[in-house]
Amino acid sequence: MPRVYLETFGCQMNELDSELVAGRLAQLGYAMTREAETADVLLYNTCSVREQAEQKVWSRLGELKKTKKSRPGLVVGVLGCMAERDGADLMKRMPVVDIMCGPGELDKLPELLDNAVRTRASLNGDQSASQAALQGNTSRRSQTLAAAEDRLELLDLSRTISPVDPDGSHRSAYVRITRGCNKFCTYCVVPFTRGAEIHRPPEHIIDECKRLAYAGVVEVTLLGQTVNHYRFEHGASVSVGGVVQPQKGRTYKGSHHRDAFAGTSVTTFADLLHQIHEQVPGIKRLRFVTSYPRDFGNDVLEVMRDSERICRYLHVPAQSGSDSVLKRMNRGYTVGEYLEFLDRARQFLHQPEIGRPLMLSGDIIVGFPGETDEDYQGTVRLLEQSRYKNCFIFKYSPRPGTVAYDKIPDDVPEAVKRERNNHLLSVQARIGEAIGNEQIGQTFDVLVEGLSQKQLKASGLTNAARKPRTIEVTIGGSAVATAPVVEETAEATGPVQVTGRSDGDLIIHFDANDSTHARSLVGSIVPVRVESASGLSLRGCAIDS
Ligand code: SAH
Ligand code: SF4
Ligand code: F3S
Numbered sequence: 001m002p003r004v005y006l007e008t009f010g011c012q013m014n015e016l017d018s019e020l021v022a023g024r025l026a027q028l029g030y031a032m033t034r035e036a037e038t039a040d041v042l043l044y045n046t047c048s049v050r051e052q053a054e055q056k057v058w059s060r061l062g063e064l065k066k067t068k069k070s071r072p073g074l075v076v077g078v079l080g081c082m083a084e085r086d087g088a089d090l091m092k093r094m095p096v097v098d099i100m101c102g103p104g105e106l107d108k109l110p111e112l113l114d115n116a117v118r119t120r121a122s123l124n125g126d127q128s129a130s131q132a133a134l135q136g137n138t139s140r141r142s143q144t145l146a147a148a149e150d151r152l153e154l155l156d157l158s159r160t161i162s163p164v165d166p167d168g169s170h171r172s173a174y175v176r177i178t179r180g181c182n183k184f185c186t187y188c189v190v191p192f193t194r195g196a197e198i199h200r201p202p203e204h205i206i207d208e209c210k211r212l213a214y215a216g217v218v219e220v221t222l223l224g225q226t227v228n229h230y231r232f233e234h235g236a237s238v239s240v241g242g243v244v245q246p247q248k249g250r251t252y253k254g255s256h257h258r259d260a261f262a263g264t265s266v267t268t269f270a271d272l273l274h275q276i277h278e279q280v281p282g283i284k285r286l287r288f289v290t291s292y293p294r295d296f297g298n299d300v301l302e303v304m305r306d307s308e309r310i311c312r313y314l315h316v317p318a319q320s321g322s323d324s325v326l327k328r329m330n331r332g333y334t335v336g337e338y339l340e341f342l343d344r345a346r347q348f349l350h351q352p353e354i355g356r357p358l359m360l361s362g363d364i365i366v367g368f369p370g371e372t373d374e375d376y377q378g379t380v381r382l383l384e385q386s387r388y389k390n391c392f393i394f395k396y397s398p399r400p401g402t403v404a405y406d407k408i409p410d411d412v413p414e415a416v417k418r419e420r421n422n423h424l425l426s427v428q429a430r431i432g433e434a435i436g437n438e439q440i441g442q443t444f445d446v447l448v449e450g451l452s453q454k455q456l457k458a459s460g461l462t463n464a465a466r467k468p469r470t471i472e473v474t475i476g477g478s479a480v481a482t483a484p485v486v487e488e489t490a491e492a493t494g495p496v497q498v499t500g501r502s503d504g505d506l507i508i509h510f511d512a513n514d515s516t517h518a519r520s521l522v523g524s525i526v527p528v529r530v531e532s533a534s535g536l537s538l539r540g541c542a543i544d545s
Contacts, residue, residue, distance in 0.1 A: 005039035010047025046082035164216035178224030197249030213282030317363030321382025322375035359504030367417030436533035
């Protein structure tokens, strides 16, 4: 059977898609491999969110021109957002590409792959075995509830979940609750590449969480571009072939208060969180990304506060600290409203006295068209007031097909973007450091992931020496484990430094007695008292509980 190498770029959605695709292909008899050099099929699951993300893939494909000459039987596939956005242009520009498959069409990948592998076998190396599945604009044609079978849901439903590795790695998994996005922020490609917002039936989500927990997963991260918009109307649900179908999102008329229709007929985001928490106790940590700063009701905050295993962590991107920039971005909130939300979230959830501080993270775009120095200063102030533990800072990247690309000239010079980017990084580093220092003396439950970077270096196992990130299909959870497993160390005597995360997503290192002890800790939750901080990297000492 053909060997398939799959490399993933972009966000958590893509990581989950890759896991599902790898699982499906393995079920069909393909052999997944970490070795690109010996694979028969190379698949790249791509991201289009910024030009830089696309550049990485272009250069990967560029390298393949030569490879393909020497290995004419090789099949190359581009999956994900870049396939959807670039469509046929990508194939024209890169004849090495045989398969293109958008994120909304991944259920069709096995068929495309099968065709391409067969065609490739009967062609000489100069011709392309081109196959494409792209959704184009079809996903937005109908705003009514889906009456046809949602094939993509079947891909999620067929997720292969095998018991987690005995070494305890891969204890974390992603679970999709919402696909697509209806927000149309003016800079963003996601509504075009991922299509209209679609909510999965709660029973499918809860069942997936149960199966993951049964396999040994202890941490689940629910995924959606605007997770808090989750909403499923049971009265309007449609079944096809006995399978309840996902529903299109509607214009959200949320408030701070409980949804008037909540109850038996509607599952809101708050209901979903509550149900997962109550029905799947095996999941020791439940988190979710990404929160949209608007329409985040107190009902969700109440459920978070009252549920022991829901993490005190919110990733809630502000994008800018200027009202006029936010308006041009079409974000739909003001700086004041954003800060009001953070205040409200802190009132409900910030409880450092019981070891549960609320940790926040954010995203900011600098250099959006028309951003003045004054606008930028507003962003600096917003960072200072928000006090994120970490913040992803991006330079605005004009994306063809978006409103900003067509209507708002990219007028902030690159040098200014760079300067603001660097300055904001330094502002955030200072805030992160202060937050790190505030944690000294606190005790956190740490979910141990594996060896720390320091320990890896000491053992001659730097990240660079490791294989590129590929997807393993034998794993139980997902391919999200970032810390290498302890198995890879040479047996060391004496203390071994391990790393893990608190429920607020703080990274904490501490020493295990030796490598056997370290191995036994991976995947478990250990109370650790923080003793020192260097930036956001905290060091502590395990406490016998
Ligand atoms: N749904 C999430 C974001 C998904 S995209 C939300 O709304 O918060 C992830 C991040 O990429 C965004 O938060 C934004 O900060 C950044 N981003 C998206 N498009 C961009 C662009 N054209 N240029 C620079 N950064 C961009
Ligand atoms: Fe993009 Fe805005 Fe949707 Fe986030 S909410 S994915 S930034 S359009
Ligand atoms: Fe990138 Fe698509 Fe995710 S554009 S950020 S891979 S949704």
